[in-house]
Amino acid sequence: MIEKAEQLLSQYFGYPSFRRGQKEIIENVLAGKHTAGILPTGGGKSICYQIPACILSGVSIVISPLISLMKDQVDSLTQVGIPAAYINSSLTSQEITERIDKTRNEFYKILYISPERLESDSFRNIIKDLPISLIAIDEAHCISQWGHDFRPSYMKIFPLIKQLSASPVVLALTATATPIVKKDICSSLKISEEDCFVTGFERENLQFKVVKGQNRSDFIRKYVDNNKSESGIVYASTRKDVDQIYEQFKRSGVKAGKYHAGLSDVEREKHQDLFLNDQISVMVASNAFGMGIDKSNVRYVLHYQLPKNMESYYQEAGRAGRDGLISECILLFSPQDIQLQRFLIDQNQMNDERKNQELVKLQQMADYCYTENCLQRYIQHYFGEIEHSDKCGKCSSCTDDRTAVDVTIEAQMVLSCVIRTGERFGKSIISQVLTGSSNKKVKQLEFDKLSTYGILKDRSMKSITEFIDFLTSEQLIGVSGGQYPILFVTNKGKEVLLGKQDVLKKEKIKIQSLESNGELFEKLRALRKEISQEENVPPFVVFSDVTLREMCLYQPKNEDEFLEVKGVGLQKKERYGSRFIEVIQKYLENDNLSMTTEN
Incomplete structure (x- = not known):
C-alpha cells in the first residue's frame, strides 16, 4: 500500500517522496496499528493522516483544537481535490446536519472536529x-x-473511540512532547511503545538566537525595518506590551496586526486574516495566537520576552520556516522577564505540585538564555533526544565571532553605585545617580553626596540603562521585587568589585536582512496573491514560497515541466499552470531583450 501512498503524495501534493518519519507512520497506520508520531513543527504531520485518509474506506476524523487550523486545512485539501469539511462553533445547526449527512454517505474523506464537541452526548x-x-x-x-x-x-x-461501531485506527500527532508527555499520550490512547515514532526535534532550517543586554524596542524596530517584505511574528508576554509594540510599528509605517485575548473575536479574526493573506507583514501577539496557524512563509519569529517554558517557546518559534526555507527565531532576553513569568505563574489557579512543575520549567527556559553552548542541541536535549557531540553551526552560540571589550572598570562603578544606594532602587535611580542628574528625588535622598554621583556623566541615561541590562544578563546584578524591580549585587558581581573577575562585553549583535528573493520571485508572489484574492484563500494555500523559488530555479516552459516543480500536483497544474508559465515566459523575454540591448 505504500506505493499507493507515494503515488497520491505526488498526485495531490506534488512531492516526489515522504519526509523523515512520514513513511513509517503511514505504513503503521495502513497496517491497522494505533500509532503516535512526534515530529517537529513544519515536519509534515498533516500528511501522516491525509494520505491514509485517501486510501482507507469511509471517513477519517481529525480532532483539532483551533477553528483557524481547520479552515486552512480544509481550504488546502479542497485546492488539491480531496473532499474535506469541518464542524465547529462557526457553523449553524443546519450546516452541521448537512455535513454529517454527507459524511454518512461517504462524500467527505476527512472531517475536522474540535475536542470540545466530544463533551456533547x-x-x-x-x-x-x-x-x-x-x-x-x-x-x-x-x-x-x-x-x-x-x-x-x-x-x-x-471513551468515544470505545463507543464507535467501527474500530478505527488511532493516530496521535504532536511537535512538543517531552519523554514524560510521550509516555502519557501512549498510555492514554493504548498505543504501544514500538508504534511511537519520534523523528527528532532539530529544525535544520531554523537559526536560533538569544540577544541579551540590548534595547529590545530598538532591536525589533530595526529588525522589522530591515525585513519589510517578509512575514514575521513578534510575541510579547502581556497585552500591554503587544499594544505598545503594535503602536510603535504603526507610527513607523510598518504594516502590522495585533492579537491577544483582550480584543474582540471580530478584531482578532480580522487581524489574523490580514496576516494569513499577506496584507500585513507582521503580527504582534500574545501566546493566544498561533497554535495551529498553517502559514508556511513566516520568515522570522521574535520573542520580546522570555516565554514561560521550552514547550511554549519551541512551538511558537516553530511557526517560522514551515516551508523548509531558512528562517530566524530570536529571543530578546532580560532577567527581569523571569520575575514577570513567576508573577504570571503565581496568579494562575493551579495546585502546588503543578505550580512547582511550572517553576522548574521556567528555570530551564532561563538556562537556555544563559547557556553558551549550542542552542539547538539544548532544545533537543530538553525533549529527551540523545545528546549530539557536534554543534548545529547556525545558532547565536555557534556563530558568535564578535569582539569583546574589557568593561571591568565601568562595571565596578555601576555595582558600587547599587551598593552605595542601599540595593533598594531600580535602574532609573541608579542611572540618574551615575549621570549626575539633578532630579529632585536624587537630591532628597542625598545621593548627590555619594562618591558614585556623576561618575559616568559623559554617558547618556539610555546607554547606562542598557549597560545595567547587560550586567544583569551576565548575572552580576540581580533583580528582586514585582511591579517595581529592585537591583542588588550578586555574589558573582561582588567578585568583580573585589577585582577577582574581569567583565568583557561583546559588541551588539548586528541586524542583517534575510535572503533577497529576486525580481522573478516577486512577480510570481504578486500572481499568487492575485489568485488567492480571487479564490478567497490565503496565498500559501495556492503555492508555498518553496514552490515559487523552485519555479524561479527551473523556469518551466510548459505544463509538463510545471508538473515537475516540487509542490505542484495535478489539480494545481490544471488550475494555475498556464498563468504562472505566462509570467515566467514574459520575465525571460524581457530579460533576454535587456541583455540584447546592452550588447
Missing part, C-alpha cells in the same frame, strides 16, 4: 455509527496533564 451519539476508519488527534500533547497545554476535553477522546 448528542454529538457523540450522532457520530458513533459513522463509517470512521481513522481518528487522528492533532496537538496530542493536550491529552497529558504533564503537557504545557493540557485540555480536559481531550480526555473524552478514548
Whole structure:
C-alpha cells in the first residue's frame, strides 16, 4: 500500500517522496496499528493522516483544537481535490446536519472536529455509527496533564473511540512532547511503545538566537525595518506590551496586526486574516495566537520576552520556516522577564505540585538564555533526544565571532553605585545617580553626596540603562521585587568589585536582512496573491514560497515541466499552470531583450 501512498503524495501534493518519519507512520497506520508520531513543527504531520485518509474506506476524523487550523486545512485539501469539511462553533445547526449527512454517505474523506464537541452526548451519539476508519488527534500533547497545554476535553477522546461501531485506527500527532508527555499520550490512547515514532526535534532550517543586554524596542524596530517584505511574528508576554509594540510599528509605517485575548473575536479574526493573506507583514501577539496557524512563509519569529517554558517557546518559534526555507527565531532576553513569568505563574489557579512543575520549567527556559553552548542541541536535549557531540553551526552560540571589550572598570562603578544606594532602587535611580542628574528625588535622598554621583556623566541615561541590562544578563546584578524591580549585587558581581573577575562585553549583535528573493520571485508572489484574492484563500494555500523559488530555479516552459516543480500536483497544474508559465515566459523575454540591448 505504500506505493499507493507515494503515488497520491505526488498526485495531490506534488512531492516526489515522504519526509523523515512520514513513511513509517503511514505504513503503521495502513497496517491497522494505533500509532503516535512526534515530529517537529513544519515536519509534515498533516500528511501522516491525509494520505491514509485517501486510501482507507469511509471517513477519517481529525480532532483539532483551533477553528483557524481547520479552515486552512480544509481550504488546502479542497485546492488539491480531496473532499474535506469541518464542524465547529462557526457553523449553524443546519450546516452541521448537512455535513454529517454527507459524511454518512461517504462524500467527505476527512472531517475536522474540535475536542470540545466530544463533551456533547448528542454529538457523540450522532457520530458513533459513522463509517470512521481513522481518528487522528492533532496537538496530542493536550491529552497529558504533564503537557504545557493540557485540555480536559481531550480526555473524552478514548471513551468515544470505545463507543464507535467501527474500530478505527488511532493516530496521535504532536511537535512538543517531552519523554514524560510521550509516555502519557501512549498510555492514554493504548498505543504501544514500538508504534511511537519520534523523528527528532532539530529544525535544520531554523537559526536560533538569544540577544541579551540590548534595547529590545530598538532591536525589533530595526529588525522589522530591515525585513519589510517578509512575514514575521513578534510575541510579547502581556497585552500591554503587544499594544505598545503594535503602536510603535504603526507610527513607523510598518504594516502590522495585533492579537491577544483582550480584543474582540471580530478584531482578532480580522487581524489574523490580514496576516494569513499577506496584507500585513507582521503580527504582534500574545501566546493566544498561533497554535495551529498553517502559514508556511513566516520568515522570522521574535520573542520580546522570555516565554514561560521550552514547550511554549519551541512551538511558537516553530511557526517560522514551515516551508523548509531558512528562517530566524530570536529571543530578546532580560532577567527581569523571569520575575514577570513567576508573577504570571503565581496568579494562575493551579495546585502546588503543578505550580512547582511550572517553576522548574521556567528555570530551564532561563538556562537556555544563559547557556553558551549550542542552542539547538539544548532544545533537543530538553525533549529527551540523545545528546549530539557536534554543534548545529547556525545558532547565536555557534556563530558568535564578535569582539569583546574589557568593561571591568565601568562595571565596578555601576555595582558600587547599587551598593552605595542601599540595593533598594531600580535602574532609573541608579542611572540618574551615575549621570549626575539633578532630579529632585536624587537630591532628597542625598545621593548627590555619594562618591558614585556623576561618575559616568559623559554617558547618556539610555546607554547606562542598557549597560545595567547587560550586567544583569551576565548575572552580576540581580533583580528582586514585582511591579517595581529592585537591583542588588550578586555574589558573582561582588567578585568583580573585589577585582577577582574581569567583565568583557561583546559588541551588539548586528541586524542583517534575510535572503533577497529576486525580481522573478516577486512577480510570481504578486500572481499568487492575485489568485488567492480571487479564490478567497490565503496565498500559501495556492503555492508555498518553496514552490515559487523552485519555479524561479527551473523556469518551466510548459505544463509538463510545471508538473515537475516540487509542490505542484495535478489539480494545481490544471488550475494555475498556464498563468504562472505566462509570467515566467514574459520575465525571460524581457530579460533576454535587456541583455540584447546592452550588447
